[in-house]
Amino acid sequence: MSEDQSGEIRRKLVESKENWAREGRLLTGTNAPPEQRLPPGQRLVTNWPVLDLGVQPDISTDKWHLRVDGLVENPVVWKWADFMAQPQVEDVSDIHCVTAWSRFDNRWEGVSARHLLSVVKPKPEAKHIIFHSFDGYTTNLPLEAFADADVLLAHSWEGKPITKEHGGPVRVIVPKLYFWKSAKWVNRMEFIAADRPGFWEERGYHNEGDPWTEQRYS
Numbered sequence: 001m002s003e004d005q006s007g008e009i010r011r012k013l014v015e016s017k018e019n020w021a022r023e024g025r026l027l028t029g030t031n032a033p034p035e036q037r038l039p040p041g042q043r044l045v046t047n048w049p050v051l052d053l054g055v056q057p058d059i060s061t062d063k064w065h066l067r068v069d070g071l072v073e074n075p076v077v078w079k080w081a082d083f084m085a086q087p088q089v090e091d092v093s094d095i096h097c098v099t100a101w102s103r104f105d106n107r108w109e110g111v112s113a114r115h116l117l118s119v120v121k122p123k124p125e126a127k128h129i130i131f132h133s134f135d136g137y138t139t140n141l142p143l144e145a146f147a148d149a150d151v152l153l154a155h156s157w158e159g160k161p162i163t164k165e166h167g168g169p170v171r172v173i174v175p176k177l178y179f180w181k182s183a184k185w186v187n188r189m190e191f192i193a194a195d196r197p198g199f200w201e202e203r204g205y206h207n208e209g210d211p212w213t214e215q216r217y218s
């Protein structure tokens with residue numbers, strides 16, 4: 001093959017890869033162009049709106065604890081020091097709120113769902129999780145959805161402790177679902193067999209909440 005020919009092949013290869021990259025082909029999430037990262041009906045914001053029931057519990061780290069119970073082999077109660085002693089991970093993900101705003105590239109730090117599962121060991125009957133929060137909020141999630149690689153119990157956002165208004169000291173982050181599934185001020189995770197709706201799920205929100213298929217309301 002002449003140098004010209006191989007140069008041409010190479011040029012075409014690079015060109016098609018560049019096109020793929022522009023289209024976000026074979027890619028999901030952070031490498032896709034903005035048009036494709038934004039689920040249907042959402043608009044991009046650069047601020048971070050606050051949404052909750054209007055009560056923002058003031059939980060200092062010395063009062064904070066997380067109980068994980070129900071259908072697990074090893075129930076735990078983690079105080080702050082126990083929680084911080086677990087392996088720490090970082091993950092960058094997008095927020096999609098059912099009120100139609102999305103926020104890209106949030107850098108979270110905390111304990112991964114997978115690590116928590118490896119510690120508490122759900123029993124085979126465990127199929128769902130109810131998250132309970134210090135403000136009385138609840139939300140439900142299939143165990144499978146919690147076990148996703150990008151799910152974590154976060155204590156930091158962009159390198160700083162999550163503020164009280166956004167659910168600090170610890171909130172759940174479930175990037176692939178609408179943000180109401182991400183409990184702020186989490187204090188208990190209850191593993192159960194039969195699904196049970198949480199606060200918003202009881203009030204007309206969709207039970208699953210996938211932004212890509214617009215599972216907003218039931």
Ligand SMILES: Nc1nc2c(c(=O)[nH]1)N[C@H]1C(S)=C(S)[C@@H](COP(=O)(O)O)O[C@H]1N2
Pocket residue numbers: 048049050051052053054097098133134135137165166167179180181182183184185186
């Ligand atoms: N404990 C608790 N968690 C909660 C809520 C709440 O009222 N209480 N609201 C949910 C809803 S509807 C949304 S959109 C997000 C908002 O999180 P933010 O205020 O950090 O944007 O938190 C979710 N988690």
Ligand SMILES: [Mo]
Pocket residue numbers: 051097098099179180
């Ligand atoms: Mo929400």
